[in-house]
Amino acid sequence: MNNEHVLPTYGRAPFEAVRGEGSYLYDAEGRRYVDFCAGIATCSLGHCHPVLVKAVAEQAATLMHCSNLYGIPGQEKLARLLVEQVIGIPGRVFFCNSGAEGNEGMIKVARRFGHRRPAADGFPRYEVITFNKSFHGRTLGTLAATGQTKVQVEFDPLLNGFKYVDFNDIEGLRAAVSPCTCGIMLEAVQGEGGVNPATPEFLRAVAELCRQKDLLLMIDEVQCGIGRCGASMGWKAVCPEVEPDLVSCAKGIGGGFPMGCFWVSNRAIDDAGTQLSSIMGPGSHGSTFGGTPLACAAGYAVVNEILTQGLVERAARMGDVVKSTVESWNLPCVEIVRGLGLLRGVGLKKGSFEVPEGQTPASHVNNLCREAGLLCCPAGPDTLRVIPALNVPEEVLAEGLAILKAVLSSL
Ligand SMILES: *Cc1c(COP(=O)(O)O)cnc(C)c1O
Numbered sequence: 001m002n003n004e005h006v007l008p009t010y011g012r013a014p015f016e017a018v019r020g021e022g023s024y025l026y027d028a029e030g031r032r033y034v035d036f037c038a039g040i041a042t043c044s045l046g047h048c049h050p051v052l053v054k055a056v057a058e059q060a061a062t063l064m065h066c067s068n069l070y071g072i073p074g075q076e077k078l079a080r081l082l083v084e085q086v087i088g089i090p091g092r093v094f095f096c097n098s099g100a101e102g103n104e105g106m107i108k109v110a111r112r113f114g115h116r117r118p119a120a121d122g123f124p125r126y127e128v129i130t131f132n133k134s135f136h137g138r139t140l141g142t143l144a145a146t147g148q149t150k151v152q153v154e155f156d157p158l159l160n161g162f163k164y165v166d167f168n169d170i171e172g173l174r175a176a177v178s179p180c181t182c183g184i185m186l187e188a189v190q191g192e193g194g195v196n197p198a199t200p201e202f203l204r205a206v207a208e209l210c211r212q213k214d215l216l217l218m219i220d221e222v223q224c225g226i227g228r229c230g231a232s233m234g235w236k237a238v239c240p241e242v243e244p245d246l247v248s249c250a251k252g253i254g255g256g257f258p259m260g261c262f263w264v265s266n267r268a269i270d271d272a273g274t275q276l277s278s279i280m281g282p283g284s285h286g287s288t289f290g291g292t293p294l295a296c297a298a299g300y301a302v303v304n305e306i307l308t309q310g311l312v313e314r315a316a317r318m319g320d321v322v323k324s325t326v327e328s329w330n331l332p333c334v335e336i337v338r339g340l341g342l343l344r345g346v347g348l349k350k351g352s353f354e355v356p357e358g359q360t361p362a363s364h365v366n367n368l369c370r371e372a373g374l375l376c377c378p379a380g381p382d383t384l385r386v387i388p389a390l391n392v393p394e395e396v397l398a399e400g401l402a403i404l405k406a407v408l409s410s411l
Helices: 050-060 073-087 099-116 140-145 170-176 200-213 234-238 293-308 311-328 361-371 394-409
Strands: 017-021 024-027 032-035 091-096 127-131 162-165 181-186 216-220 246-249 260-265 334-340 343-348 383-386
Touching: 032 394, 050 293, 073 091, 073 260, 073 293, 091 099, 091 293, 099 140, 099 181, 099 216, 099 246, 099 260, 162 170, 170 200, 181 200, 200 216, 200 234, 234 334, 293 311, 311 334, 311 343, 311 394, 343 361, 361 383, 361 394
Parallel strands: 127 162, 127 181, 181 216, 216 246
Antiparallel strands: 017 024, 024 032, 091 260, 246 260, 334 343, 343 383
């Protein structure tokens, strides 16, 4: 494999992906893999789903891009679907192209909110509290928001105004809130950091704390949203009565087409009834490629298919199959199966098997799975992520799980 002109920021598996079909991926030599990685929870309909292919092909032949200087009917159509049927709380959507960009947008709204609702001494609030083991992206803002030093090494000085506390630790969070705090940002289920769901009690308490201290509740649904966790959004799979102020989405929304967005609540932020969504007026934010007719056609096709084909409920059911199947093997190397819906993490027991020099238990098992014909994805050092397409056929799910069982049994 010749990659000498590509910047080596990824430690890539030694094969070239050239073709996909449903929940199978094929390499350049024609080898077929069961795909439980799905482009890192992105190909929510599997590869080359006919509805998505048709929507993209037809829109590409009609109008691909025109800029946000003009009205784009596909944006309103998709935004309405997201507001009414996915988020379910009145608000407005900004379209962008990735998860990091969605989170950048949320951080900008929080900063502006901090200006409109300053601290008691009149100083604008700016601090956003995030969590250890979180992952929010690779831009300078979102890597500062990420509560893992590994993404920050040698990129300092970091953007000011982030503080990290332990996930699911409400007392630690309460103690961390300062007069400069304007928001709390979290993943309903931490994905990259090891598949750690928020507990319902924690999420409820965070929402209460936000109301009490006039903070924005910012939920990063980039990985856990859009049906992945067996509810329309990850936070609803954890604690449906919670009402966030800001939500970001990306990964699964485009089914592989690059797209992201953030949603801003219409809720009033002062006694005059100013809507939170109104503070981002003309000139406050933008993106040349955000919400192109092409991206919106892809996003609408994917989200509509997920909602109308019952793929949300299906993700809940198939996720239970993954969990109960892996648990039923009773293998000494499996400590626990974490997660919700089809965002699952197989927690590997430390010291229960040999790990080659330079690898983590998760990367080692991930490599063995790939060699055996199954694509998964590590999440932190000790967790193997199982994140198939939401429409993975039952027999392909069983095929992949059988490979996983053989690999784990051989350790
Ligand atoms: C992947 C991910 C991001 C970053 O998304 P990109 O599209 O890679 O910028 C942000 N937050 C979470 C929770 C993610 O899983």
